[in-house]
Amino acid sequence: MAKLQRITPSLWFDGNKAEEAVAFYLSVFPGAKPGQVMRASAAGPGPEGGVLALTFKIEGTEVIALNGRPEFGFTPAVSLMLLCRDQAEVDLVWDRLLAGGKPMQCGWLTDRFGVTWQVVPDGVRELLWEGDPAGRARAMQAMAGMVKLDLAAMRAAYAGGSTP
Numbered sequence: 001m002a003k004l005q006r007i008t009p010s011l012w013f014d015g016n017k018a019e020e021a022v023a024f025y026l027s028v029f030p031g032a033k034p035g036q037v038m039r040a041s042a043a044g045p046g047p048e049g050g051v052l053a054l055t056f057k058i059e060g061t062e063v064i065a066l067n068g069r070p071e072f073g074f075t076p077a078v079s080l081m082l083l084c085r086d087q088a089e090v091d092l093v094w095d096r097l098l099a100g101g102k103p104m105q106c107g108w109l110t111d112r113f114g115v116t117w118q119v120v121p122d123g124v125r126e127l128l129w130e131g132d133p134a135g136r137a138r139a140m141q142a143m144a145g146m147v148k149l150d151l152a153a154m155r156a157a158y159a160g161g162s163t164p
Contacts, residue, residue: 009080010064011115012072018065021113022054025063028096033057058082074114076104081118087151090121094148107149121151127158135159 013021026032035055040046046067053066059082084090097119100112107124110116127139135158142157143149 005062008062008064010066011074011113012066012068013113014068014070014073016051016067017113018054018067019051021115022056022065024111024113025058026056028093029058031059035062074110074116076108076110076116079108079116079118081120084119084121087121090119090149090151094119103147105147106143107146119149121149123151124149124154127154132158 011018011021022034026034033056035057037051038053040048040050040052042048046052051067053064055062055064057063082093084093094109097111097117098109102110104110104116106118107120108116108118124143128136128143130136138160139154139158142154146153
């Protein structure tokens with residue numbers, strides 16, 4: 001029996017952009033998989049047979065993409081955090097997600113569909129949440145000056161050295 005995913009992100013896209021967004025995310029994330037498609041019935045909502053929602057999986061997490069109306073938009077107040085295995089994965093995913101989007105400080109970006117992502121290399125949490133308070137402060141200060149996160153530079157700052 002498959003493990004029940006108890007929390008599933010649901011992304012509400014304006015108009016008929018859910019299919020386009022899912023195709024984009026499937027191209028961004030290696031190993032991402034398409035899921036089910038829900039179509040509107042004669043009773044609606046939307047035109048009969050039109051795509052109402054789709055599911056897809058990123059890193060084993062199911063996400064729902066819904067074709068909605070324009071009254072609800074995305075904001076950076078809610079974001080999806082992607083913990084990357086290493087700096088190479090950060091660089092790859094960052095560049096792909098950023099295509100047509102907008103970079104933000106501290107490893108955040110808004111993709112071309114308006115969804116905000118935090119692209120974080122494994123190890124950042126330890127630098128910011130654990131250990132020496134002065135090291136944590138230096139790592140946080142280094143991060144505040146970054147757009148895309150650079151783990152080596154943050155580690156150097158934590159250790160008290162200059163950033164590479």
